[in-house]
Amino acid sequence: MRLRDTLGFAFQALGSHSARTWLTLLAVGLGTAAVVLLSALGEGARAYVEDEFTQLGTHLLIVFPGRNETTGGPPPLLGETARDLTLDDALALTRARGVARLAPLSVGQAKVSAGSREREVNIIGTTADFLGVRHLSMAQGQFLPPGDPTRGHAVVVLGKTLASELFGHHQAVGGWVRIGERRFRVTGILADTGQSLGDTLDDLAIIPVASAQALFNSPGLFRILVEARGRSALPGAEAAIKDLIRARHEGEDDVTVITQDAMLATFDKILKALTLAVAGIGAISLAVAGVLIMNVMLVSVSQRTAEVGLLKALGAAQGQVAALFIAEALLLAGAGTLAGLGLALGAVQGFNGIFTSFQLVIPAWAPIAAVAVSLGSGLVFGLAPALRAARLDPVVALTGR
Amino acid sequence: MVQPASGESAVIELTGIERRFQVGDQVVAALRGVDLTLGDGDYAAVMGPSGSGKSTLLNILGLLDRPDAGTYALGGVETTSLNEERRARLRRERIGFIFQSFHLIPRLTAAGNVELPLTLAGVAPKERRERVAAALDALGLTPRAHHRPDQLSGGQRQRVAIARATVMAPELILADEPTGNLDRASGEEVIRALEGLNARGLTLILVTHDPVLGGRARRRIRMADGAVAEDLCA
Numbered sequence: 051m052r053l054r055d056t057l058g059f060a061f062q063a064l065g066s067h068s069a070r071t072w073l074t075l076l077a078v079g080l081g082t083a084a085v086v087l088l089s090a091l092g093e094g095a096r097a098y099v100e101d102e103f104t105q106l107g108t109h110l111l112i113v114f115p116g117r118n119e120t121t122g123g124p125p126p127l128l129g130e131t132a133r134d135l136t137l138d139d140a141l142a143l144t145r146a147r148g149v150a151r152l153a154p155l156s157v158g159q160a161k162v163s164a165g166s167r168e169r170e171v172n173i174i175g176t177t178a179d180f181l182g183v184r185h186l187s188m189a190q191g192q193f194l195p196p197g198d199p200t201r202g203h204a205v206v207v208l209g210k211t212l213a214s215e216l217f218g219h220h221q222a223v224g225g226w227v228r229i230g231e232r233r234f235r236v237t238g239i240l241a242d243t244g245q246s247l248g249d250t251l252d253d254l255a256i257i258p259v260a261s262a263q264a265l266f267n268s269p270g271l272f273r274i275l276v277e278a279r280g281r282s283a284l285p286g287a288e289a290a291i292k293d294l295i296r297a298r299h300e301g302e303d304d305v306t307v308i309t310q311d312a313m314l315a316t317f318d319k320i321l322k323a324l325t326l327a328v329a330g331i332g333a334i335s336l337a338v339a340g341v342l343i344m345n346v347m348l349v350s351v352s353q354r355t356a357e358v359g360l361l362k363a364l365g366a367a368q369g370q371v372a373a374l375f376i377a378e379a380l381l382l383a384g385a386g387t388l389a390g391l392g393l394a395l396g397a398v399q400g401f402n403g404i405f406t407s408f409q410l411v412i413p414a415w416a417p418i419a420a421v422a423v424s425l426g427s428g429l430v431f432g433l434a435p436a437l438r439a440a441r442l443d444p445v446v447a448l449t450g451r
Numbered sequence: 452m453v454q455p456a457s458g459e460s461a462v463i464e465l466t467g468i469e470r471r472f473q474v475g476d477q478v479v480a481a482l483r484g485v486d487l488t489l490g491d492g493d494y495a496a497v498m499g500p501s502g503s504g505k506s507t508l509l510n511i512l513g514l515l516d517r518p519d520a521g522t523y524a525l526g527g528v529e530t531t532s533l534n535e536e537r538r539a540r541l542r543r544e545r546i547g548f549i550f551q552s553f554h555l556i557p558r559l560t561a562a563g564n565v566e567l568p569l570t571l572a573g574v575a576p577k578e579r580r581e582r583v584a585a586a587l588d589a590l591g592l593t594p595r596a597h598h599r600p601d602q603l604s605g606g607q608r609q610r611v612a613i614a615r616a617t618v619m620a621p622e623l624i625l626a627d628e629p630t631g632n633l634d635r636a637s638g639e640e641v642i643r644a645l646e647g648l649n650a651r652g653l654t655l656i657l658v659t660h661d662p663v664l665g666g667r668a669r670r671r672i673r674m675a676d677g678a679v680a681e682d683l684c685a
Contacts, residue, residue: 055570066558360554363515364568364615365543367536444515448554 060377074346078386081339082420085332086394089416092325097411099317110310113274133299134270146294148287150279153180156262157272164216164227172254175262183277191223191238202260206234211252213239230265284309333423340427343382347435358439359447372440379432387424462654463489468521470507481507483677494649496657496665499674509658513625514538547616549626553608555600562596565614586614606637613644623654
């Protein structure tokens with residue numbers, strides 16, 4: 051028997067029990083859509099995180115005060131805390147091997163006011179290089195002036211939201227704001243940055259790092275963002291930074307250096323595992339749909355015993371009868387999968403059209419896996435009913451006993 | 452295709468056929484040592500009361516059932532030792548079945564039902580269409596080709612079944628109570644169609660409990676208690 055005829059016969063058989071066929075198609079379709087959508091959700095999350103990290107700048111190293119690893123030994127008797135990471139440390143790092151530029155960060159919260167308007171926002175104290183290291187751009191005016199970072203100029207760069215909150219439609223650049231006890235001249239406004247790891251850079255004020263240290267009365271830096279000379283320079287730069295800080299901190303390894311790659315890789319690993327886990331949950335629903343296929347096929351075989359007997363009388367061998375029923379199961383699985391893929395694709399496009407900040411991404415393997423699982427379960431669960439049909443005694447089948 | 456052999460050759464040779472069934476904890480012998488030879492182009496009626504073994508005999512003749520003992524040669528091929536695949540092939544190529552309840556597939560049209568044996572045999576679509584058209588035409592069913600069985604009368608359904616039985620050009624037609632579900636006029640129509648096939652050289656075996664119908668056959672085989680009780684040639 052020709053393959054086309056086998057499929058055609060199976061198709062006609064399915065068409066003659068339309069309600070049963072449609073319900074099974076629905077189950078397989080929903081299972082397929084579940085696999086694809088869940089994996090698209092996971093992959094979307096992964097892509098989102100990756101995108102956020104790339105926005106932070108490539109070849110980036112982040113230096114934190116304190117250590118993220120503990121070693122053995124007794125606890126210190128005297129209250130010994132990790133040494134602060136200072137501005138001098140940061141300045142020393144500019145000369146470290148492999149370092150292109152860096153931006154020290156001193157972060158805190160303070161009230162910012164202009165005239166009668168006042169807001170409490172995050173204040174970042176940093177240097178002129180922050181703009182380049184973070185790949186930011188200006189909407190208006192100038193960023194912090196280059197020059198000696200230890201000098202605290204009274205200038206401020208405002209985030210877009212903050213600028214409009216404080217100044218409304220008035221010209222902000224050139225105006226004055228009060229932060230804490232000091233007055234700062236507004237030199238520029240940041241361009242719209244969107245989201246960055248959930249934090250907006252639109253609602254903050256950026257002042258020179260020395261000014262921030264004075265404002266918060268703290269010599270310690272929140273962290274130092276270091277841009278390496280290139281991707282290949284990252285490991286060298288990391289070692290050089292550690293060596294230099296150790297030398298400056300009397301032999302203590304009291305900073306943590308994270309490369310952006312390492313962070314990205316960690317998130318990547320977590321989110322990939324998550325994606326596989328949710329896709330697995332989807333696959334279970336697909337396998338359940340397979341059980342449904344088996345049920346439908348068993349009903350079909352028992353309702354069509356006379357037909358099976360006839361096929362045998364007309365000269366269909368056991369293998370042919372089995373092939374006809376397996377073709378039916380595979381057609382159910384295949385058509386259901388196609389419908390499910392269409393459904394998932396439509397849902398993803400609809401979602402992405404509505405939510406622009408978070409995009410679902412269908413990973414390439416997801417439709418392949420869905421088709422494989424679906425056809426596989428169709429085959430596995432279609433086999434038993436098909437063999438039952440093939441083994442029917444034609445004499446018994448024809449008399450309908 | 453198998454050409455009808457010359458008149459003197461035997462299409463069917465049964466020797467010492469035995470068939471037993473297990474019914475509960477009892478073994479019932481449905482056929483006890485049946486010997487039967489049918490020549491090419493024969494027209495035989497197998498008659499007898501129910502339980503006489505005529506249906507079992509027909510199933511064995513149609514290769515749907517295997518005897519427990521004895522040999523069955525169909526067209527010179529010894530069949531009892533063949534595997535299922537080969538037996539299916541013989542059924543397909545050499546035997547046409549006519550059933551009391553027609554056994555048409557309800558979702559297929561008349562043409563689709565007639566086409567089925569050709570499809571199972573893997574015949575190319577173009578040749579299938581030609582042979583189906585010819586088979587339907589021979590039985591006067593051309594205007595009904597695209598009707599489904601539920602749109603056909605009983606006599607038309609049985610004629611579709613006859614077209615299906617002949618489309619593979621078999622040498623043997625096995626008809627099990629072909630008029631059992633039909634009124635007299637339709638039954639007559641169907642019997643004439645079958646006798647027309649016999650007149651063209653096909654061997655026709657008819658199982659019936661209707662003595663009038665059986666009386667039309669040139670050879671009348673009466674079964675009783677699983678054995679041939681009477682074998683008359685007209």
